[in-house]
Amino acid sequence: MAGNGALDARDRGAVLTRLATERFDVLVIGGGVTGAGTALDAASRGLRVALVEARDLASGTSSRSSKLIHGGLRYLEQFDFKLVYEALRERDLLVSKLAPHLVKPVSFLYPLYKKVVERPYVGAGLVLYDSMEGTRRPVPRHRHLSARGALKRAPALSPDRLAGAMLYYDAQVDDARHTLTVARTAAAHSAVIGTRLSVVGLLRSAERVTGARVRDEESGRILEVSAEAVVICAGVWTDLVHELAGVQAGYKVRMSKGVHIVVPRAAVDADTGMILRTEKSVLFFIPWGEHWIVGTTDTDFAGDRAEPVATEEDIEYILAAANRVLARPLIRADVIGVYAGLRPLVEPQTGNGAKPTTKLSREHVVDTPVPGLASIAGGKFTTYRLMARDVVDAAVADFDREVPGSVTEQVPLLGADGLAAVQPAVGRLAEDYGVPRAAVEHLLGRYGTLAAEVLELVKGDAALGRPLAPGHPYLRAEVAYAVSHEGALHVEDVLMRRTRLFIESADSGAAVAAEVAALMGRPLGWSRRRRAAETRRYLDLVEAERTRPAVDSVPAPGLALAAAR
Ligand SMILES: Cc1cc2nc3c(=O)[nH]c(=O)nc-3n(C[C@H](O)[C@H](O)[C@H](O)COP(=O)(O)OP(=O)(O)OC[C@H]3O[C@@H](n4cnc5c(N)ncnc54)[C@H](O)[C@@H]3O)c2cc1C
Numbered sequence: 001m002a003g004n005g006a007l008d009a010r011d012r013g014a015v016l017t018r019l020a021t022e023r024f025d026v027l028v029i030g031g032g033v034t035g036a037g038t039a040l041d042a043a044s045r046g047l048r049v050a051l052v053e054a055r056d057l058a059s060g061t062s063s064r065s066s067k068l069i070h071g072g073l074r075y076l077e078q079f080d081f082k083l084v085y086e087a088l089r090e091r092d093l094l095v096s097k098l099a100p101h102l103v104k105p106v107s108f109l110y111p112l113y114k115k116v117v118e119r120p121y122v123g124a125g126l127v128l129y130d131s132m133e134g135t136r137r138p139v140p141r142h143r144h145l146s147a148r149g150a151l152k153r154a155p156a157l158s159p160d161r162l163a164g165a166m167l168y169y170d171a172q173v174d175d176a177r178h179t180l181t182v183a184r185t186a187a188a189h190s191a192v193i194g195t196r197l198s199v200v201g202l203l204r205s206a207e208r209v210t211g212a213r214v215r216d217e218e219s220g221r222i223l224e225v226s227a228e229a230v231v232i233c234a235g236v237w238t239d240l241v242h243e244l245a246g247v248q249a250g251y252k253v254r255m256s257k258g259v260h261i262v263v264p265r266a267a268v269d270a271d272t273g274m275i276l277r278t279e280k281s282v283l284f285f286i287p288w289g290e291h292w293i294v295g296t297t298d299t300d301f302a303g304d305r306a307e308p309v310a311t312e313e314d315i316e317y318i319l320a321a322a323n324r325v326l327a328r329p330l331i332r333a334d335v336i337g338v339y340a341g342l343r344p345l346v347e348p349q350t351g352n353g354a355k356p357t358t359k360l361s362r363e364h365v366v367d368t369p370v371p372g373l374a375s376i377a378g379g380k381f382t383t384y385r386l387m388a389r390d391v392v393d394a395a396v397a398d399f400d401r402e403v404p405g406s407v408t409e410q411v412p413l414l415g416a417d418g419l420a421a422v423q424p425a426v427g428r429l430a431e432d433y434g435v436p437r438a439a440v441e442h443l444l445g446r447y448g449t450l451a452a453e454v455l456e457l458v459k460g461d462a463a464l465g466r467p468l469a470p471g472h473p474y475l476r477a478e479v480a481y482a483v484s485h486e487g488a489l490h491v492e493d494v495l496m497r498r499t500r501l502f503i504e505s506a507d508s509g510a511a512v513a514a515e516v517a518a519l520m521g522r523p524l525g526w527s528r529r530r531r532a533a534e535t536r537r538y539l540d541l542v543e544a545e546r547t548r549p550a551v552d553s554v555p556a557p558g559l560a561l562a563a564a565r
Pocket of ligand 1: 029030031032033034035052053054055056057058059060061062063064065066067068069070197198199200233234235236237241256257258259296340341342343344378379380381382383
């Protein structure tokens, strides 16, 4: 029986007790999309599962991606057909069945500048791309546009040299919200999920790994979690966890930094996303509510994994690449948010010399270096479900009992079931709960059918129905819900990941930090002093982000797991 998957921050003590006293079948290290997916895969096979995350769910790469659920048009050019095929099938499954409330189709305009050669080349790629879809077809096929047609959809484009365009479809997601929802769905299937819990050592019985030593980052307390198998889903931290375990894995993770800028929607006049070719890769304009996300870059990185920072050169590179096609150039003052993420790319240990990171495959690798330990890295956000399936298969392979195969293809994420019947009821819900229609639409797009739980909070306290920050759609009730159902422990969890005000607001959400601390403090019983300290902690973090020098190539810190704080 599936529960409601609430991750109630007030129950953290009980979670720690369960972790320290129960014996699990599978312990997952890392609460990014791969770890959350792995917890869900294992829990929905009937296994006893625990997941520990050193910071907050999705605080690593899984909140810093381009937020596309896509096959990856550019991987076709690299002949990575298997990856594209699998990713497109995953995209369609997510849009149509597993997470229609979170993963939504989005169109991309691909402007063409070389009259004769480009259209047949790109057109053939898109025919192949569309033909790799499954039978569900939840997103439309591509179309050819004339230059006039392209300018109609995207008046922002400069007409100079524009020969026409292609329009094709992929899908997009709020990556942090999706990761959280996967973790909650795992919890609904009995997984125990704990955050701000860093693995600092692995437990062994003879050769076999039998669990992990975990440090509670809130109290400094150490606890031991026992499990029949431990699965490392630590993204760019994977090599460090392998070192902790004292094992030699068959691959290393190479970090590649990708930067995005966020600009107001009004700065670029277009009713569709856009994709441009750049010298090294591609640049996306991705519609994001009242904003555009524009990026990305792809550069080798060996600095602080926990806080990769964008340099001015990264930002200038994106602006220059965007301005090659725009009639009105974007300027530095248009940029209201910037974020950097690290791709955990897998580098096989072949000794054939380093490839540029743009050329490294995005396929994933699973390893079982010693009994009781499996690890996975690489892959893409889009293929997290397949990654989870493969690593759980590897982790349970030597169990002395039959473990059922993966069933996640048939397990919709929380909020998906019954969505079709709720969408037409927006008007009624708005009346019943006394909130604007737009607020209900906003909630449905973030929580699906669980929106009713947020609306119930408004029913109990009408003040929670008010917007959290002027000019942004989030309601104050969403902060309370983040504590009671989404495991938010600190102000940054709410402003950076449960909502995205950190990247969507010119002040990174600083003006509402105290309000968020007050709303969180009520259910969590924070004193006035604690609320002030939590507010200060967030403001310091914003300040540090602004002033931290960007260093991409200092020697990687050895086992500095404190970096994961
Ligand atoms: C710029 C950029 C753009 C991207 N765009 C896309 C895209 O559009 N579409 C797509 O499909 N993919 C995209 N990707 C790839 C995708 O985002 C990643 O493949 C995916 O998010 C990786 O998830 P993960 O769970 O493996 O790693 P992470 O999200 O980094 O999770 C690893 C977690 O492990 C935790 N951890 C580490 N050490 C420990 C420890 N000792 N104890 C406990 N926890 C620990 C970390 O805190 C972290 O939260 C992009 C990546 C980047 C960088």
